[in-house]
Amino acid sequence: MEATIDVTGLHKRFGSTTALDGMTFTVAPGQVTGFVGPNGAGKSTTMRVILGLDAQDEGIALISGQPYRRLRHPLHHVGALLDAAALHPARSGRNHLLWQAHSQGLSARRVDEVLGHTGMESAARRKAGGYSLGMRQRLGIAGALLGDPPVLMLDEPFNGLDPEGIVWMRGFLRELAAEGRAVLVSSHLMSELQDTAGHLVVVGRGKVVADTSVADLIATASGDRVTVRTSARTEAMTVLARAGATVTVSDRDTLTVTGLPSERVVALLGDAAVPFSEISAHRATLEAAYMELTRDAVEFRAATTEETAR
């Protein structure tokens, strides 16, 4: 059985609020899948439904083809970190993992192994109440790894990490995915997933807005625009238009070119001996692409709130 998370048509209402409205996506093994969307988009609810903690009104959520509640030794199938703060303050981090290990028939040795993987050995015997948020995240990751599962699901693991911790977490997640695991990582900040996620599931208003690879998303948002700064505006427009580009004047000495890659623009202008002082390819950041995608969701929610208020 391939390690996957399959979510199909999840619907869930809390009173009059629709939390999930047809959430559908698949998490494939071997890469980190970013699960992004604004706060309240339904990321945590989806994860709770996948883990059998919340009951969906409609739809199916499967881990490697099976509903979570049907799994025996579930921690061997999927490791999850929902809330790093879910600790008893008087219990040591090691004991927090130990009871989970015991529940799956695992030994204390495995606990010490995962504490080693996450760099938590030194703090493990201290009371968890004194842990920083970063330590709690590491402990939570350690807990998710206890059963050495092929599927990992982490809710906002970057929260509270210092820059060094963020770098560590990114590397760690990539390593886990490289081993062939399916890794789903939620975040409300796209920037956190930059250079980590290979695939993105962007959600808003309880459903998927975009389900795409990171490269495709950036390409779509960038839209192939090239900016040319030149003193010979008219000549440049003629040369480029003749080559099939759409050229618009954006300033006294600036042109915006679409339909041609930047290398081609450089070559054409060079061949025609048109002087130019700067050519820049416009490349959207992941953040900008994401903002564009989710703007609708945010606007829609604002509108809905008004309607409800009325």
Added chain:
Amino acid sequence: MTDTMIDKITTYRSAQPAGRDGFAQLLRAEWTKFRSVRGWVVAAAVAAVLMILFGILVGNGSHSSVATPEHPEGIVGHPYIPIGPGGEAVTDSFYFVHQPLDGDGSITARITSLTGGVLSGPAGPAGPGAQAPALTAGAVQPWTKAGLIIKANTSQGSAYAAIMVTGAHGVRMQYNYTGDIAGPAWTVSTASPQWLRLTRAGDTISGYASSDGTTWTKVGTARLNGLPTSVSTGMFATSPGQSTFTQNFGGGRGIGSPTVASATFDSINLLGGSSSTAWTGTRIGDAGAPESFDASAGKYTVVGSGDIAPGNGDGSGSGIEHTLTGTFATLTLMVVLGVLFISTEYRRGLIRTSMTASPRRGRILAAKAIVIGAVTFVTGLIGAMITIPISEHFLRANGNFIAPITGLTEVRIVAGTAALLAIAAVLALAIGTIMRRSAGAVAAVIVLVVLPYILGTAGVLSAGASQWLLRIFPAAAFAIQQTIPAYHQVDGTYIPSQGYYPLAPWAGFAVLCAWAAIALGVAIYLLRRRDA
């Protein structure tokens, strides 16, 4: 190197062997949870220590002294309390007019009157310097007794069987202090005398009654195992102290004074191997009232005071369970622990981690119930096993009488106390699951479990209200600690503040179990239904 560079994805396969996933693993996980919060372990230890401390306080704070001719100011000790053939403390005070009876035989007599008298003035055994009390004629007490008796010997607490008329309970056959068989509901007066007969055949003694001396009704049969061949038989009269105890909101009030019975017999017929024909009058015990015997023209008037019955007369303050007064303190701590064992998981969001580790939610609660139940049981068991001997030592050193109990009863109160605490902790766990919030659930459990016990036994409510509290609330289970049963043939103050519970030990315990079972059922239902 990034993930995108992997051409062919091979799904991850763990090299780690899968552990066992059974209920035993879940139990172990819950035990690890409990023992890894030091505050909880300390609280359980403190709970046991509290029981011991209360036991020491009870033992240290209870003093008993008796006045003797040599020590009129009193010395540490208690009045002699006889022990019956069944091993229990008994009352054995009456006036006995007797002859020896060797082997099988029978005794028959007609009883022509039964009247009573009340002793006014200070009660209790007359010591030097005590005022001479005055006897005034009065109504017979309901359990004033007069009739025929066959008794192993004239020492207090020896085996016996008797047929008697009573003040208000008709003809009775009683034996070995606890045995009581009701006969015809006849009363005695000069106009309607009654006939009584006892026969002995080996260890078996049968009692008969007749209103005319010709037609006899068999009242009952008693088997007195090991009754010696030579016994004493004859007429007796006795009358228990008159006492009233009223309890109302705010406290109780008791008054008591000794009473006497005066019974007249004639037509005495003793058949069987008797070595003597003269009747001897003997005062058995001392109930604090004048007793006598007068024979003239075949009529015998016997005046006696006291009782032949189970219990040590006042029926209070002598049960070993008083050493376990601290149970309520242990209970309070352990029910709080029972609530926190689950409510802290809700508070911290840990319940989701638990349910992720074990998606079968009913099993989580079952494992938790077993762990908190077992921890509490062991806490209670250790507490009670240490408390009883220590407190008993102090009580005895201070001269107190402790009613003897059988080994089985001792096991029942020790194991029962532990079980009562354990089931109460499970009930608390269930309430914690239902309510999910620590503060609310702790308050609810204290109000439901601890408060009714305190209200019911502190003597602040009326006896009726106390009894209802201890019938319907989980605190009914405290009945399991009661060592001295209430006897219907003794008019005692059978109210909770005196240590008498309205339900039988196991019935009271069953009330608690029912509460816990229902609460667990509701908790499991909600746990399965609710989103975590």
